[in-house]
Amino acid sequence: MTIISLSRMLSHWSGKQPDVIAITHESESISWRQLDLETNQLARAYASRGVNQDDFVTIALPNGLEFFKACFATWKLGATPQPVSAKLPRFELDQIIDLGKPSLIIGVESCAKGLPLGFNQHLSLSNSPLPELTARSFKAMTSGGSTGRPKLIVSANPAAWDIELEYLQIKMQGAMLIPGPLYHNGPFSWAMIALFRGNHVCITTRFDAEETLSLIEQHHIDIVYMVPTMMQRIWKLPESIRTQYDLSCLETLWHLAAPCPEWLKQAFIDWLGPEVIWELYGGTEGQGSTIINGFEWLKHRGSVGLPGVACEMKIVDENYATLPSREIGEVFIRPLTGQGTTYHYIGAQAKSIEGGWESLGDMGYMDEDGYLYLADRQTDMILSGGANIYPAEIEAALDAFPGVRSSAVIGLPHEDLGSVIHAIVDSTETIIEEALLAHLTERLTRYKIPRTFEWVSEPLRDDAGKLRRKQLTAERVTTGD
Numbered sequence: 001m002t003i004i005s006l007s008r009m010l011s012h013w014s015g016k017q018p019d020v021i022a023i024t025h026e027s028e029s030i031s032w033r034q035l036d037l038e039t040n041q042l043a044r045a046y047a048s049r050g051v052n053q054d055d056f057v058t059i060a061l062p063n064g065l066e067f068f069k070a071c072f073a074t075w076k077l078g079a080t081p082q083p084v085s086a087k088l089p090r091f092e093l094d095q096i097i098d099l100g101k102p103s104l105i106i107g108v109e110s111c112a113k114g115l116p117l118g119f120n121q122h123l124s125l126s127n128s129p130l131p132e133l134t135a136r137s138f139k140a141m142t143s144g145g146s147t148g149r150p151k152l153i154v155s156a157n158p159a160a161w162d163i164e165l166e167y168l169q170i171k172m173q174g175a176m177l178i179p180g181p182l183y184h185n186g187p188f189s190w191a192m193i194a195l196f197r198g199n200h201v202c203i204t205t206r207f208d209a210e211e212t213l214s215l216i217e218q219h220h221i222d223i224v225y226m227v228p229t230m231m232q233r234i235w236k237l238p239e240s241i242r243t244q245y246d247l248s249c250l251e252t253l254w255h256l257a258a259p260c261p262e263w264l265k266q267a268f269i270d271w272l273g274p275e276v277i278w279e280l281y282g283g284t285e286g287q288g289s290t291i292i293n294g295f296e297w298l299k300h301r302g303s304v305g306l307p308g309v310a311c312e313m314k315i316v317d318e319n320y321a322t323l324p325s326r327e328i329g330e331v332f333i334r335p336l337t338g339q340g341t342t343y344h345y346i347g348a349q350a351k352s353i354e355g356g357w358e359s360l361g362d363m364g365y366m367d368e369d370g371y372l373y374l375a376d377r378q379t380d381m382i383l384s385g386g387a388n389i390y391p392a393e394i395e396a397a398l399d400a401f402p403g404v405r406s407s408a409v410i411g412l413p414h415e416d417l418g419s420v421i422h423a424i425v426d427s428t429e430t431i432i433e434e435a436l437l438a439h440l441t442e443r444l445t446r447y448k449i450p451r452t453f454e455w456v457s458e459p460l461r462d463d464a465g466k467l468r469r470k471q472l473t474a475e476r477v478t479t480g481d
Contacts, residue, residue, distance in 0.1 A: 005134040006075035006159040006196075010036035013198050017173070022195065024202045024219065025064050035072065037127040042073035044130070045122035049104055049115070053078035054136050056100040060093065060107035061117060062086040063182050063203050070106045071192070075159050078133025079103070082140040082152065083183040086117075096142055096150050099347045135159040139192075140346075141185045141284050151348035153185075153284045156341060161196040169252040169278060170223060173198040177221040179207045179230060184464040185284040186257050190225040207463040209233040213245040223252040227465030228260040229406060232399055235267055236428075247272065256280045258465035259374055261396035262302055269294045279304055281374065283360040285350075286342035287311060288333040290372050303371040311335050313372060315365055320353050328365045328375050332357040363390065380469055382411035384419045389448055391469070394421065397443040401436055403429040406460045409450065410473045423450035424472060426460050 004012050010032065013022070018033035030038075051057060057074040059081050061067040071081040082100055084093060086107055097105065102113065109116035138159035140152050163172075168190065170176065176194040178201060180187035194201050202219050204211065207230050216224065234242065253268070253276050260279065269277050274294025281304035282289025288311025290304045297303060307313040314322050315329040323329045332353065335342050339356030351359045363375040375390045382389040391409035398407040406426040411419030425431065433453060440449050454476075461467045 001162050002164045003160050003162045004196075005132055006072070006138060006161065007078060007130070007133050009075075009161070009196055010039060010072055011129060012163075013195075017198065021200050023065055023068055024200065026205065028065055030065055035069070038122075039069050039072040039076060040127045040130060041122040041125040042069055043076040044125045045119075046073055046079075046104055047077055049113070051077050051079050051103045053133050055079045055103040056082045056140055058097060058100060058102040058105040058108075059083045059183075060086050060088060060105065062107075063205050066117070067182050068191075068195075068201075075135065075138070076130050076133070078135045078159070080135045080137045080140050080154075080159070082142070083188060084142055085181065085183050092150060096152070099150065100140065100152055139185075139188065141188070142183075143284060149347060152346040154344050154346060155286065156343055157286075161193070163197055167193060168254070168280075170194050170197055170199065171251075174222045175200045175202065175219055175249075177202045177204075177212065177215055177219070177224040179204045179212050179215075180225060180227065180463050181206075184257070184466075186227075187225055187464065190254065194223070207233070209237050210241055213242065213247065216247055216250055217245045220249045222249055224250065224254070226253060226255045227257045227461075227463075228255055228264060229258065229459075229461045229465045230463070231255060231260070231264055231268060233405065235264060236405070250276060252276060252278055254278050254280065256282075258461070258467075259392040259396065261399060263396075263400050265297065269298070274298060281305065281372065283333075284343070285358070285360070287335045287339075287358055288313060292371075296371075300367065300369070300371045303367070303373050305372060306370055307333075307372065310337070313366075314357070316353070323365070325366050325368050328363055330359055331362045331364045331372070331374070332359050334358065382409075382419050382421060384411065384414070384417050384421060384447065389421060394423065394440075394444060394448055394450065397440055398423060398425060398436075400443075401431070401439050403427050403431050408460045408467055408469060408472055410469055410476070412452075412473070412476060420452070421448070421450040422452045422454065422476065424454045424456060424460060426456050426458060431455070 014032040014036040019031050021029045022032045022035050023030050057079050059070045074081045105114045107117050108114040136158055137155045138157050140154045142150050143153055170193055176199050178187045178191045182188050191201050202215055277294035279292050280289055289308050292305030312334045314332050317323055317329050334357045364373050366372055380391050394409045395407045398404055405428050408424045410422050412422045414420040
């Protein structure tokens with residue numbers, strides 16, 4: 001065990017591999033030595049603007065070297081990074097600032113505590129080491145912006161890491177590619193843990209399917225983080241393009257954050273091998289998770305894995321009674337260390353039941369072997385004619401049709417049925433509705449087939465695989481579409 005404070009992490013790796021590249025973004029790279037020295041300067045600039053130990057520092061920066069510098073400078077002061085989207089609407093940003101009360105806001109010039117994108121006034125300051133300080137929490141992520149007032153999810157883990165810990169298949173001093181937005185918990189966590197273990201981390205501004213394959217080959221990437229949306233865009237490249245890159249260096253592909261259609265998962269297993277494909281289910285809250293590799297998945301098709309050794313999971317009905325295997329209900333999780341030991345909310349209350357069990361709002365069931373299968377989020381479920389319909393199942397069928405890049409299924413009000421299924425389809429080419437309906441008829445029971453279709457030409461999910469279903473529904477109810 002070698003636990004190192006994050007305020008000392010860069011100096012540790014700078015001492016071992018000073019001239020090795022730590023981070024690459026597009027045509028720009030930085031070595032471990034450069035990153036360590038410059039974040040010493042940046043931390044001094046932050047301190048002069050009032051950042052103290054255990055403060056929050058809101059980081060509203062796009063993917064790039066500056067994002068990482070801001071996080072490590074924050075850790076060097078014993079403070080906690082609190083990432084948000086650089087494109088966040090000001091109204092939502094103000095809500096987050098009101099919740100977290102950060103001492104500094106990076107990337108936003110138009111506020112009293114703000115520093116602009118491209119801030120460089122630190123370069124004249126000393127780059128000598130700072131005192132070792134360790135924040136009580138190593139991250140404070142945001143959530144809930146699509147469903148109401150945002151909340152902060154503050155990790156209970158201090159800003160220190162055991163670099164010897166074998167975790168998430170991340171090798172020591174390997175190479176990781178993160179093509180997703182760093183303000184989301186998954187890309188943030190994978191990227192940072194990779195750096196804590198001395199990896200070269202390669203990031204992109206935004207996801208591009210062919211560029212991702214090219215970067216894997218160019219930088220000899222051994223591990224990559226993806227969401228199913230990215231996998232689908234890669235798979236729908238012309239085969240001549242998809243297969244022209246040498247991916248033999250790739251040992252692990254993680255996918256999470258959204259349900260992965262079975263056909264897509266099978267395609268990637270057939271292409272890259274079951275030993276490469278890994279999936280994780282869990283929340284930013286960290287109460288517990290499941291993990292499954294390709295070999296296990298082939299024996300438990302559609303599962304997201306067994307609960308990890310640090311948690312318990314169960315499926316309950318609407319009265320919170322535990323359900324037997326194969327019956328769909330709400331998924332509840334409990335860490336073995338007890339409720340509240342992995343995180344705390346600012347601006348929200350956990351949905352919990354007696355015994356310290358908490359729910360993230362997901363529906364699912366367990367098989368006889370204890371493997372978890374997700375149905376959909378409870379809040380996304382559509383009630384139509386008395387039937388419970390889960391959009392993820394229909395979206396998986398839609399996305400499997402040639403020419404469909406992404407889709408969103410929502411329920412629109414109906415006087416008789418309560419709701420009817422409406423499909424919004426993002427397509428790269430003209431789609432004949434009759435052919436799509438024939439395709440869906442082969443895969444879905446009749447009551448799950450959308451009554452209406454809407455055709456759009458822009459992606460419906462962001463690069464983190466997130467879909468603002470509530471917003472899409474509200475827009476259509478308001479406009480009458």
